[in-house]
Amino acid sequence: MAVHPNIYLVGPMGAGKTTIGRRLAAARGMDFVDSDHEIEARTGVDIPYIFEKEGEAGFRRREKQIIEELSARQNIVLATGGGAILDPDNRRVLAARGTVIYLHASVAQQLVRTARASNRPLLQQATDRRAVLEQLLRIRDPLYREIADLVVETDHRSARAVIREIEAFLDRPKAE
Numbered sequence: 596m597a598v599h600p601n602i603y604l605v606g607p608m609g610a611g612k613t614t615i616g617r618r619l620a621a622a623r624g625m626d627f628v629d630s631d632h633e634i635e636a637r638t639g640v641d642i643p644y645i646f647e648k649e650g651e652a653g654f655r656r657r658e659k660q661i662i663e664e665l666s667a668r669q670n671i672v673l674a675t676g677g678g679a680i681l682d683p684d685n686r687r688v689l690a691a692r693g694t695v696i697y698l699h700a701s702v703a704q705q706l707v708r709t710a711r712a713s714n715r716p717l718l719q720q721a722t723d724r725r726a727v728l729e730q731l732l733r734i735r736d737p738l739y740r741e742i743a744d745l746v747v748e749t750d751h752r753s754a755r756a757v758i759r760e761i762e763a764f765l766d767r768p769k770a771e
């Protein structure tokens with residue numbers, strides 16, 4: 596089977612990285628990996644527990660290690676966590692080792708999509724989730740854009756429509 600260049604999904608919480616990543620990988624015959632799931636599988640505990648015991652800094656160290664390892668694999672779609680791009684080394688390896696796709700979502704849309712989940716410690720502890728998401732996006736949006744080969748709007752669009760746009764980009768005719 597053909598080996599495809601890796602695809603790295605970046606963007607804020609609730610943009611759909613995990614959901615789109617899994618379906619995109621299935622559609623293209625690639626392996627799906629999610630950095631958060633990988634951290635949980637290796638440690639045997641969930642993300643909120645890691646934040647509680649090791650702080651965000653401990654979580655970021657684990658995330659960095661995983662991104663370095665996973666991005667060196669072949670034929671993968673990697674869904675990163677929303678804060679993975681904060682680390683300059685992470686940005687460098689993602690940009691160098693595959694196609695980076697920024698799944699964009701407004702804060703209003705993120706609020707809807709993260710309303711029920713209880714596994715995001717940065718939101719779980721927040722009294723004003725909107726303010727937290729706004730602040731995070733202000734800092735992170737330029738970093739997502741810095742390494743993105745493609746920016747895809749996900750607001751009010753089905754996962755299917757988002758995947759269609761990504762595949763059209765990946766399969767575009769290349770200039771000679």
Ligand SMILES: Nc1ncnc2c1ncn2[C@@H]1O[C@H](COP(=O)(O)OP(=O)(O)O)[C@@H](O)[C@H]1O
Nearest residue numbers: 607608609610611612613614708749752753754
């Ligand atoms: N394009 C979309 N349209 C509607 N709901 C979506 C879309 N993408 C993701 N979702 C939903 O939003 C929630 C968060 O998605 P998730 O993939 O976990 O985001 P992320 O990994 O970027 O934080 C999930 O319940 C998912 O089903």
Ligand SMILES: O=C(O)C1=C[C@@H](OP(=O)(O)O)[C@@H](O)[C@H](O)C1
Nearest residue numbers: 607608609631676677678715716
């Ligand atoms: O934005 C962030 O800093 C985080 C996003 C989460 O992943 P998702 O973006 O997949 O929700 C997860 O990595 C952790 O809770 C921290």
Ligand SMILES: [Mg+2]
Nearest residue numbers: 612613674676
């Ligand atoms: Mg995710």
